[in-house]
Amino acid sequence: MTAPPSEAWHFCALKDGAAVLRDGRAVVVGEEVVHKGQVVICESGLHASYRILSALNYAPGPAICRVVVGDVVAEQDDKIVCRRRTVL
Secondary structure, three states, X not given: OXXXXXXXXXXXXXXXXXXXXXOOOEOOXXXXXXXXXXXXXXXXOEEXXXXXHHHHOOOOOOEEEEEEEEEEEEEOOOOEXXXXXXXX
């Protein structure tokens, strides 16, 4: 059984004043990002943290996003990896 989507935190870098994902794509509020490849925590997939201070440990930049995560594949104490993530 798949758990329902839940909220988490994700930091992003800024490029020309706009938040961007690690692959350089712009962060778009309300747009679901889907990872199509293998999902492995610390290696591949869409990462986030349930606690904002945990997310700060992995921040590539100053932009903080509240996100809804879905299809969570793995969890650790300070982070999760999922297949779907939407910025609120």
